[in-house]
Amino acid sequence: MTKTDRTEEETVAYTIEGGVAWVKFNRPEKRNCMNPKLNRQMMRVLHKLEYDDSVGVLVLTGEGTSWSAGMDLKEYFRETEAKGLGAIRESQSEAYGWWRRLRWYQKPTIAMVNGWCFGGGYGPLHACDLAFAAEEAQFGLSEINWGILPGGGATKVATNLLNMRNAMYHAMMGENIDGKTAAEWGLVNEAVPLASLKDRVQEVASTLLQKNPIALKATKDAIRRVMEMTYDNAEDYLIRAQEAANFFDNSGRKEGIKQFIDEKTYKPGLGAYDKSRQAE
Numbered sequence: 001m002t003k004t005d006r007t008e009e010e011t012v013a014y015t016i017e018g019g020v021a022w023v024k025f026n027r028p029e030k031r032n033c034m035n036p037k038l039n040r041q042m043m044r045v046l047h048k049l050e051y052d053d054s055v056g057v058l059v060l061t062g063e064g065t066s067w068s069a070g071m072d073l074k075e076y077f078r079e080t081e082a083k084g085l086g087a088i089r090e091s092q093s094e095a096y097g098w099w100r101r102l103r104w105y106q107k108p109t110i111a112m113v114n115g116w117c118f119g120g121g122y123g124p125l126h127a128c129d130l131a132f133a134a135e136e137a138q139f140g141l142s143e144i145n146w147g148i149l150p151g152g153g154a155t156k157v158a159t160n161l162l163n164m165r166n167a168m169y170h171a172m173m174g175e176n177i178d179g180k181t182a183a184e185w186g187l188v189n190e191a192v193p194l195a196s197l198k199d200r201v202q203e204v205a206s207t208l209l210q211k212n213p214i215a216l217k218a219t220k221d222a223i224r225r226v227m228e229m230t231y232d233n234a235e236d237y238l239i240r241a242q243e244a245a246n247f248f249d250n251s252g253r254k255e256g257i258k259q260f261i262d263e264k265t266y267k268p269g270l271g272a273y274d275k276s277r278q279a280e
């Protein structure tokens, strides 16, 4: 099979290892740019893994030298546009749909940016709760270099994550920044040498796996929601969100309090309680 014969199913690869789903953009020969096939397949994979009990954390990374070179200029733009507005809207909703699914995913998510990350790639980058990059990775809002504005959410991502001067410079100049600068600017949490990227992400994933999963989902949603609220609205939302989380799991926090206050077996300031002793 030549590389151009990649089936829809082959555009995304994944493995599940020790509670972590390692999901890959899998069009390395096209630098993992997102075509309609990949967008549809990614939604299927996210759907399959979201409530799989063997998955506690999802990592999104790229096969080969790229994380994602953004939207596929040929298949996502040119070929879709040739079919008219209906086709354009359909392929937009396929892409935006899986990014939205990822933004509100049930499990904690980590972007592991191993290489190129351009334009449309900022949608899934921002959708992941945490992001770790190789120092060697390159990030760019290259839209300006081929004559469009950073659409598909990319401008919103830039203004959510960067300060105004950096967002402006990044979007207007079309220059790339490396992983280190991306970390300094707040696009990612941290940059480490490519050779140690997977180990660092594994370490973070292992820590997340020790936490109460209901509390993690409530926490990640709360961070995204309260960003857009007044203080009073946020205060109210957080009361409701905690009460809703208690409905799903009230034994976790009781166990956490018991292990600290009664048994003195751990300190919440220094790590998580022993989840394995929590009653179902």
Ligand code: ACO
Binding pocket: 029, 030, 031, 033, 069, 070, 071, 072, 073, 074, 075, 116, 118, 119, 120, 121, 142, 143, 151, 152
């Ligand atoms: N859309 C369509 N095809 C792409 C894209 C893309 N975004 N990115 C790479 N490819 C294809 C190339 O056309 C090439 O195809 P071919 O082998 O059939 O000729 C193949 O992937 C490999 O790409 P090269 O350019 O040869 O790879 P190289 O490693 O030299 O360069 C780089 C990598 C810098 C990422 C380059 O491919 C590039 O500039 N890509 C476009 C990045 C971009 O601007 N993306 C769009 C952002 S805007 C948006 O997403 C809305």
